[in-house]
Amino acid sequence: xxxxxxxxxxxxxxxxAFIPEMLYPNVEELRQNYLKVMAEPEFKKEFDQLLKDYVGxxxxxxxxxxxxxxxNTKIYLKREDLNxxxxxxxxxxxxxxxxxxxxxxxxxxxxxxxxxxxxxxxTVCALMGLECxxxxxEIDIARQAPNVARMKMLGATVVPALxxxxxxxxxxxxxxxxxxxxxxxxxxxxxxxxxxxxYPDMVTRFQSVISEEIKWQLKEQTGKxxxxxxxACIGGGSNAAGTYYHYLHxxxxxxxxxxxxxxxxxxxxxxxxxxxGKEGIIHGCKTLLMQTPDGQITEPYxxxxxxxxxxxxxxxxxxxxxxxxxxxxxxxxxxxxxxxxLSKLEGIIxxxxxxxxxxxxxxxxxxxxxxxxxxxxxxxxxxxxxxxxYFKI
Ligand SMILES: *Cc1c(COP(=O)(O)O)cnc(C)c1O
Numbered sequence: 001x002x003x004x005x006x007x008x009x010x011x012x013x014x015x016x017a018f019i020p021e022m023l024y025p026n027v028e029e030l031r032q033n034y035l036k037v038m039a040e041p042e043f044k045k046e047f048d049q050l051l052k053d054y055v056g057x058x059x060x061x062x063x064x065x066x067x068x069x070x071x072n073t074k075i076y077l078k079r080e081d082l083n084x085x086x087x088x089x090x091x092x093x094x095x096x097x098x099x100x101x102x103x104x105x106x107x108x109x110x111x112x113x114x115x116x117x118x119x120x121x122x123t124v125c126a127l128m129g130l131e132c133x134x135x136x137x138e139i140d141i142a143r144q145a146p147n148v149a150r151m152k153m154l155g156a157t158v159v160p161a162l163x164x165x166x167x168x169x170x171x172x173x174x175x176x177x178x179x180x181x182x183x184x185x186x187x188x189x190x191x192x193x194x195x196x197x198x199y200p201d202m203v204t205r206f207q208s209v210i211s212e213e214i215k216w217q218l219k220e221q222t223g224k225x226x227x228x229x230x231x232a233c234i235g236g237g238s239n240a241a242g243t244y245y246h247y248l249h250x251x252x253x254x255x256x257x258x259x260x261x262x263x264x265x266x267x268x269x270x271x272x273x274x275x276x277g278k279e280g281i282i283h284g285c286k287t288l289l290m291q292t293p294d295g296q297i298t299e300p301y302x303x304x305x306x307x308x309x310x311x312x313x314x315x316x317x318x319x320x321x322x323x324x325x326x327x328x329x330x331x332x333x334x335x336x337x338x339x340x341x342l343s344k345l346e347g348i349i350x351x352x353x354x355x356x357x358x359x360x361x362x363x364x365x366x367x368x369x370x371x372x373x374x375x376x377x378x379x380x381x382x383x384x385x386x387x388x389x390y391f392k393i
Contacts, residue, residue: 003248003315003324009197012321014288014314017196018281022180026188027284029103031198037102038095038205050094051209054127055084057091059210061217061373066345073366076227077348077376078214080239087351087378088207088239089120093189095206097124100187107131107186111175113140113168114305115147116382117191122156132156135174137167144305146382165299168309172283192236193313196284200241200313207242214373215246222371229366231256232375233357235306237313239377244325254326256364257316258357260302261329271300272329273312274320282310288317303332303386304352306378334359336390339380351378352386 009015009031019027037043051057060079068075080088100108108125111134112118118134125132134151138160141148151158161170179188193200193207215225230247232240234257247253262270270276277288280295290298290310300310312320319325330338339355342348350358354377366372380387387393 001322001324003319005197005201005315009201011314011318013279014286014317014321015197015200016286017284018286019196019284020176020180023176026179026183027196030202033103034099034198034202037099043098043102047095047098051091055090055094056082057209058213058217059083061214061221063221064346067342070345071361071366072368074369074371076218076221076371076373078210078243078373079376080210081348081350081354081376081379085120085123086381087116087120088210088242088375089117089191090123091209091242092191092203092206092238093117093120093124096187096189096202097128097130099202100130100189101128103187105185105187107133107182108189109133109135109175109178109186110189110191111135111168111171112191113137113171113308115140115144115151116306116378118156118158119147119150119154120191121189122151122154125156126154133178134158135161135171135178137161137165137171139166140168140171169297192238192309193241193315194236194283194285194287194311200285200315203238204241204245204315207238208245210239210242210375211244211246214243218371218373224371226250226253227371227373228252229254229256229370229372231258231357231360231372233258233307233353233377234312234316235309235353236311237316239375241313241315243373243375248324255319255324256360257319257325257327258360259327259329260304260307260335260356261331262301262303264331265329269301271302271307271309273310274327275329277311285314287311287314288320303335304356306351306353307356328360328363330356330359330363334362336387338362339387340391348376349380350376351380352383354378
């Protein structure tokens with residue numbers, strides 16, 4: 001079984017590029033060039049240098065002793081929370097801004113929901129001195145004021161999406177409209193392992209630095225490159241794709257994907273796509289998608305803004321369908337408890353997205369000698385108010 005993208009842009013039956021004809025030249029230009037550009041020694045050198053000196057990579061692989069004792073297994077945390085801007089998203093935006101420059105683009109657009117990807121994009125645009133326009137639903141702008149302020153401070157223009165439910169998918173529609181109108185000078189930075197081919201593969205390759213580092217770091221610490229499990233939370237699936245990438249074809253490594261169950265899978269307020277999703281098209285690709293019987297996208301719900309997405313990337317749809325990955329869904333309350341637990345046991349306050357991954361230890365029992373590597377996708381500073389409200393701290 002092949003878990004990577006094939007030449008036609010598919011992971012099994014998922015993926016492809018379902019785009020308006022007017023977008024074809026942009027996506028085709030990217031498709032024809034992305035692998036070639038990424039293979040250029042100059043590109044690799046600049047990417048690696050920025051990951052090291054600007055992002056702060058390699059991120060540590062930390063053996064969480066007290067957490068391991070509590071759950072009687074061996075837990076290693078891959079500290080993406082220590083990256084510049086506080087999460088893994090910067091790995092991808094650095095890669096894509098360099099790609100945009102190689103393709104001669106001078107203007108960057110992005111969509112954002114909670115604002116995390118918007119901030120990561122505004123950051124690299126400031127770094128490179130490129131114009132940055134971030135589309136964001138009007139409702140999200142009101143909900144995520146600190147991230148809106150960050151983007152503005154970094155020099156980006158934040159444009160409200162005023163149509164539909166005025167959230168992420170409407171912002172995406174606006175960004176796509178912009179790209180159609182500005183095909184020559186503009187690059188669209190998508191923030192997760194989603195979108196039309198080649199985006200899911202390109203984003204996965206930029207994020208694959210995560211598992212590339214895990215391999216040598218784990219070898220250094222345990223003498224073996226392969227853990228028994230790799231675990232990550234999944235919104236669209238970029239931190240997960242990067243954490244799994246170099247282990248996809250290693251059958252001795254179990255893959256665990258953690259989704260947000262919201263208030264519960266059957267509550268009507270959920271984002272557990274692997275359970276609730278059916279095949280459909282979102283964001284330009286065929287994947288698993290939460291939808292009504294007549295194909296309208298269902299509004300997802302999760303306490304964590306980053307997992308509040310009605311689909312998963314096509315790689316993950318394929319991993320779910322083939323059974324290569326085990327999917328576990330975690331409710332808001334279990335996630336919040338796990339976030340508080342990590343804070344008290346290890347002195348690390350995780351992002352609420354990450355707390356979903358941490359909650360699996362209450363749901364799945366590992367053997368004492370199992371080595372479990374978990375992507376600690378982001379830090380909890382942005383979620384402090386949420387934690388405070390929830391726990392009445
Ligand atoms: C955005 C985000 C996620 C979800 O995005 P993926 O593309 O699924 O990785 C997870 N964790 C954090 C901290 C995030 O900011």
